[in-house]
Amino acid sequence: MGILSVHLTLKNERLNHPNPRSDSRKFRMSSLSPDSPLTMHGQDAHATAHPAAPEKGSSLGRDAWYRLQKNYLAMASLWFFVAVVIVCFFLPLAPGIPDPNVTHPDLQSMPAFSAATSMEGTEVYYLLGSDHLGRDIFSRMLYGGRVSLAVGFLATIVSLTIGVVYGAVSGFVGGRTDAAMMRIVDILYALPFMIIVIILTTYFGNKLWLLFVCIGAVEWLTMSRIVRGQVRSLKGQEFVDAARSLGLSNWHIIRRHLIPNTVGPVIIYTTLTVPAVMRLEAILSFLGLGVQPPDASWGALIKEGADRMASDPGLLVYPAIIFGATLFSLNFLGDGLRDALDPKSSKD
């Protein structure tokens, strides 16, 4: 069953991740915090813990951040991704960026770094050249990036919400309800995803918010399985019994005690869901079902580029590079986060 959560089982030891035991202080401190998942793996570090003086506590998140910082590839990916997001969302607000949908019929397929004056007498400067309608490729990539990233984030949030709540409830309730809920997930797994998304997007129109919901609605399955597994293993632990003996309601226990403890795996899988969702959106746009022209997403731009590859390779190459690099960085970041948040998975 866990096998289907392919992303999580893909280990990446070759990254020069930090050895979790190289810094015994950090590790020891993390193992002292009572409800951190790390305590499960940290018994041996526990044994060596002899705090001489009261030290400042270190939270799980801080430890993870510390380990992540030592992983140069993951950090580079993180900064690259942040840079891409900032550039795509804020650079178009700058005054010099041309409108991505303005056409210049007389300035078709201009080369990169070229300045020209259009028929109407407006000065245009093409940083990465223009397409077959004289639109600025650089500007289209920025606006396309907005759409692709927005779909990636929002659809992931949708899938995250459904998956976490569903998995937590299923794992917590257990018994027949759990079996039935997981059977439903099994059945949905057997559905051809692509086909469902195609049906949903064509049936209910090409509205952008619908794209988020459609993709999110089919991407929550793995998340729910991961959360369920986590919750099931946490449920039997003492702090849950303690919470229950204090008379807390089930929903309160799920919300305040179980879900926060699943944060590690959820963060890791979320980082890996964003590129998966972006890929799905790109495929849909490629098939002409996602974003509708003249609006662009990276997938739609790649589609346009692929159609005119022979005459103007830049149209394909630029969006493909930025798209590939973004997915690359997200995947590396996800692997790095796994190493940072779950040191056990990267030992050996």
Added chain:
Amino acid sequence: METLRYVVSRFLQSLFALLCIITITFFLARLAPGGPFLDEKAVPEHLIEQMKRNYGFDKPLPVQYGLYLGRLVQGDLGPSLGNKGFTVNEVIAEGFPVSFMLGISGLIIALLIGVPVGVVAAAKRNTAVDYSLMAFTMLGICLPTFVIAPLLGEIFGLKLGWFDVALWENSSAWFLGAVTLGLYYSAYIARLTRGSMLDVLSQDFIRTARAKGVAPVKVLFKHAFRGGITPVVAYLGPALAGLIGGSFVVETVFGLPGLGQHFIKAATNRDYWLINGTVTVFAVLILVMNFLVDVLQGWLDPRTRSNK
């Protein structure tokens, strides 16, 4: 006996899943706005009424659903509303072999590349070989099919002229398509194989075997391989489902007459029976694959047989 019970219960589950899928697609299509008889030209009301009567769309939905299931059991998928004069069976019989061939050859290529790469990377863990192989697989995952497909077409089809780049009959275009599909999944399978091989290789029985002096190659293939390959087998089901979606892209790029374009057109034009028929055929294919995978997995790893 136990094995038989396991197989039968898995089979019944698959049948139930199939029924669910058919039901969902049927009602989803009907609840969606729009209909198959909308045209750019205004069609007179009475004509639409008559067409609806002809196709039985005037009856209440549950009755239509029952009738559809009845025909489905007999293997009749109904007429295609979008391709006048063709039945859905004919349309699918034409397009399905293309998609199926693409998907299966893609899967075979993915396994042929992915499994050996994963095993080698695991055996040479943390060496330059491992690093470079894994970097390549990451590249394969991040460069989407729809980038690789046009590039392969451009290089091998147009520049080198080794393969045709379009059309199906007597053509080698499908080979490029299958390679495109296979490359992406081979990257996934390689990473999966490596991860699970590493898990198995760190277990006690492997250490015992090594301590007894079994040759490293024999440890790898005789002792570790069977356990290490199990997650890959389990992945075959979802992989096939993904390959079908991917084949839609590849068909678009190389102009192959598979089911992909038919399906998208059918969904856009509300060609009810063609949508339902295509989904049913794909669902059967995926469920059969999942069923085989489950049985094969039970054989490879007896622990998975119990229904926990």
